[in-house]
Amino acid sequence: MxxxxxxxxxxxxxxxxxxxxxxxxxxxxxxxxxxxxxxxxxxxxxxxxxxxxxxxxxxxxxxxxxxxxxxxxxxxxxxxxxxxEIIPLEVIVRNVAAGTMSKRLGITEGEALPRAIVEFCYKKDELGDPLVSEEHIAAFGWASPQELDEMISYALRINDFMSGLFAGAGIRLIDFKIEFGRLFEGEMVRTILADEISPDSCRLWDLETNEKLDKDRFRRDMGGVTExxxxxxxxxxxxxxxxxxxxxxxxxxxxx
Structure with a gap:
């Protein structure tokens, strides 16, 4: 390389x-x-x-x-x-309260949410990738209304599919972060999934024991990350x- x-x-x-x-x-x-x-x-x-x-x-x-x-x-x-062309937003889908959501809203970690919740963060490392609303996204033009609709629709479809995929492997999908990009094909522009989906970007817990199988093992000094x-x-x-x-x-x- x-x-x-x-x-x-x-x-x-x-x-x-x-x-x-x-x-x-x-x-x-x-x-x-x-x-x-x-x-x-x-x-x-x-x-x-x-x-x-x-x-x-x-x-x-x-x-x-x-x-x-x-x-x-x-x-x-x-x-x-x-x-x-990466859209400057992180799209987070949450099924269970964990991490920053638990701290921000005072919800006990591990509590199932009433429904899947989609959140957005502005991709800006120097600002700590702050949580933003759909109003911010529209006002600052980070994504068009159509792109926003597509990202939400895709995110929920991805959540449905991955929840089943992981459940079949004895794993509970707690939440995950994804990114989208603009694919230019001649005169056409499509919104597509980009970046990666891995235990770096998902919270994954054992379905029976709630053992963490994701990056939280690194965040919380639990060890055994690669394992x-x-x-x-x-x-x-x-x-x-x-x-x-x-x-x-x-x-x-x-x-x-």
Whole structure:
């Protein structure tokens, strides 16, 4: 990848120019951050697992009619994706009170919400990605009314699909964060799902024990982050046995 021009580096991924116009290569890092990057670490194998999990989910979402930027996985850490103009909003769907919602509204963590709630945050690291309303989005032109409607519709459809997908694997989908982009196709512009879907961007709890299988293990110093991500991959059938986890870590440590 050193011969490729880097387009953007984020907290957990790097984007490089793609082999063809309209494409990018998305590289998954092992870096873990929390609290607006105030807490940082490198977790061996995390990027490899997130690459595989995001590939799996994006493919299945495409199969049920959710357009997204994923084209194909190139190797253990890289995906070929469609180049989009990212809409500067994080779309959060919550099924169960957790994290900032529990603190903000005084709701006990783990309490089921009356219905799925869609929230928006303005993508601005220096401001801490503040929560914003649909009024803010419209007033500042961060997304058009049509784009906003599409993002909400897609977000709820994604929630329905993923809730069932994870429940079938014995996992409760607590909440998740997604991003959307504008895909330019000639004179046409489409709103499509972008970024990633992985335990970095979802809260996932064991259906029976409520054991956390997501990034909260890093946020809360619980340990076993990579092992939890590997458990999610195993339950989804992405990796078969614990031996494949060892292979992932061996690949990671080999420096390839």
């Amino acid at each position: 050193s011969r490729r021009r880097m387009i953007y580096e984020g907290k957990a991924k790097i984007l490089y120019e793609g082999p063809e116009p309209g494409t990018l290569i998305q590289y998954f890092k092992d870096d873990a951050t929390a609290f607006n990057a105030e807490k940082k670490a490198v977790l061996d194998g995390k990027g490899v697992l997130n690459n595989r999990i995001s590939e799996f989910i994006m493919q299945r979402l495409a199969a049920v009619g959710i357009p997204n930027h994923f084209i194909k996985r190139l190797n253990m850490r890289e995906q070929l994706i469609k180049k989009v 939890a991500y590997a458990e999610v991959a195993r339950r989804l059938g992405i990796i078969k046995e614990s031996g494949q986890v060892a292979d992932i870590l061996d690949f990671n440590n080999s420096g390839k």
